[in-house]
Amino acid sequence: MDPEITALTQEAGGTLVALMATDTWQAVRGAVLHMWQARQPEHAAAVDAELTADQQEAAAAGLSAAPDGDRVLAELRSQWQANFRRLVAAHPEAAAELRALLADFPPPPVAADASPALAQHATASGSGRVYQAGRDQHITER
Template identity: 35%
Template sequence: MELDLAALTGQAASTVVNGMATAGWQRAQQAMGELWRRVYPERAETVVAELGEARTEVLAARRDGDDEAERELVLEWQRRLRRLLVANPEMVTELQRMIDGLRPAGSEDAPRVNKVTMTATASKNSHITMSGRDINITKG
């Protein structure tokens, strides 16, 4: 569950941060506000305001080619979403719906692909499986 939670919140955070820098900005802001309103209505307006501040940061990061700043924003929102889901596990389905609503397949608002670099060392009879996204493993 913990790995799935990390993957889900990472995907959601990446989708939201990407949405901040695209025409999908208002949809991302609205979706996050609605998510928070369902469990912490008293915090929702603060979260929406913080999204506005983060949008300024992500636009500056993209303008300056600062990939690290953008990654840090994704990690920050991933941590927030993770805390939200740990305290409210019933919101997992809602978060998945939010992701689906913010980045429909083939849309112009789909997140840009980030470069993934992985390194591994195997010894003896070990097997290494690495994936930057989806993976299916079958053994015959």
């Protein structure tokens, strides 16, 4: 597949999942559903149900402190990337509508203080030493 289309569908899948937890979700959902209704009406009901279920799953994963929350969101992104890729492969004109959807609904901004969680564990015994850092570390031993 064309690298531009691949990048477009990857961005669309990631953006869709990111928007599942925003106030604009219903509008985004309607726009995505419209894409299927216009091009593959026989799949529209299944896409409608999938959007509803995936939004609930994304909300649960986003609110959860469970370690598999990131995995669930990554799976949803991959799933929607594949859905968009198949739609655009079958209906190339859908790429323009997908670009318009991304222009109308950009992904939510990432909080400036959002940083990945860091957990470090170390054990030293005897005369062993442990040096751990979440960022830069400079050690001068004499």
